[in-house]
Amino acid sequence: MAINVVGRWKIKEVLFMDPDLNQTWRSVEDLLADESVDDKDLYMSKVMFTEGGEILMMLEKPDDMSQEEVDELIASGEMEAYEDYIVYERFPWKVEDDKIMFDSGTKGEILGMEVSPWVEIKGTDDEVFFMTYKLVRD
Numbered sequence: 001m002a003i004n005v006v007g008r009w010k011i012k013e014v015l016f017m018d019p020d021l022n023q024t025w026r027s028v029e030d031l032l033a034d035e036s037v038d039d040k041d042l043y044m045s046k047v048m049f050t051e052g053g054e055i056l057m058m059l060e061k062p063d064d065m066s067q068e069e070v071d072e073l074i075a076s077g078e079m080e081a082y083e084d085y086i087v088y089e090r091f092p093w094k095v096e097d098d099k100i101m102f103d104s105g106t107k108g109e110i111l112g113m114e115v116s117p118w119v120e121i122k123g124t125d126d127e128v129f130f131m132t133y134k135l136v137r138d
Contacts, residue, residue: 002095005049009135058085
């Protein structure tokens with residue numbers, strides 16, 4: 001039986017690769033406290049798995065952004081609103097053979113074989129691994 005991903009999640013940890021190509025999980029708290037880390041807002045993202053098969057990557061409206069600026073971005077189509085959040089990216093997801101899969105957008109071939117854009121999301125009903133993020137329910 002596939003895990004239940006429907007609902008809102010938050011990023012708990014992020015997978016980083018160091019200069020020696022070792023992968024390490026770092027907590028969001030650690031990243032936010034690290035002055036050398038850029039794009040800290042992204043680590044505060046919420047991830048919504050909708051019942052309709054979409055993954056919405058969302059941020060709260062930045063404090064330094066006026067509602068007028070948000071409205072302009074939404075009107076231009078650059079971003080969209082979902083509840084009290086700004087959606088900055090979306091991905092389709094589906095259940096296939098009792099596995100949760102998302103469309104990574106990857107296209108092409110490796111050694112003459114077509115690469116599927118569908119990547120499995122592993123985890124449990126309380127913690128999932130999506131792209132380079134470890135997510136927990138929000």
